[in-house]
């Protein structure tokens with residue numbers, strides 16, 4: 494099955510796969526930042542993008558799923574906000590404006606493309622800009638809260654520190670949390686979270 498078919502099938506379901514509320518860590522982190530231009534690669538059904546728009550951010554999102562875009566645009570309409578949503582591979586999408594923040598939220602890729610993907614996306618961040626990151630840790634293997642069950646697609650603190658190694662004020666940590674995000678992120682999970690400045 495083509496990966497975008499998998500995600501289109503998931504997002505064709507009536508409910509929002511990861512809920513309509515933003516990821517807790519992304520929402521909490523944005524409270525400390527002055528609104529500007531923000532980009533969410535692999536944004537799915539738009540929960541973070543729409544939240545950021547309601548807080549005054551100018552928002553871009555990209556995802557390979559056309560169905561994700563439809564759900565995101567519906568969510569944006571329901572909140573009376575606008576987001577710019579591109580359907581396609583996040584590896585090749587270039588935001589048209591310089592970015593103050595990039596938010597990676599559960600953007601898991603095959604290990605072979607992880608560094609090129611994240612590096613290419615992070616090239617678009619302004620000097621002084623902030624990257625936010627949350628994804629499942631390798632220690633999430635065997636837990637039933639969601640996410641890939643293939644260790645090569647999961648994160649470690651070392652992997653994330655290496656992706657952000659040219660950044661400043663890097664904070665990366667591993668944490669057990671209780672996920673309550675839609676139907677597909679539920680229960681005890683082990684995640685990696687990170688914030689860093691370019």
Ligand SMILES: C[S@@+](CC[C@H](N)C(=O)[O-])C[C@H]1O[C@@H](n2cnc3c(N)ncnc32)[C@H](O)[C@@H]1O
Pocket residue numbers: 497500511516534535536537538539540541555556557558561581582583584598599600601602
């Ligand atoms: C677990 S979902 C997370 C969605 C969203 N970030 C959230 O937290 O609600 C992973 C998303 O990554 C997207 N994705 C994976 N690889 C991609 C790529 N190369 N380009 C664009 N989107 C991609 C999928 O289509 C899917 O929507």
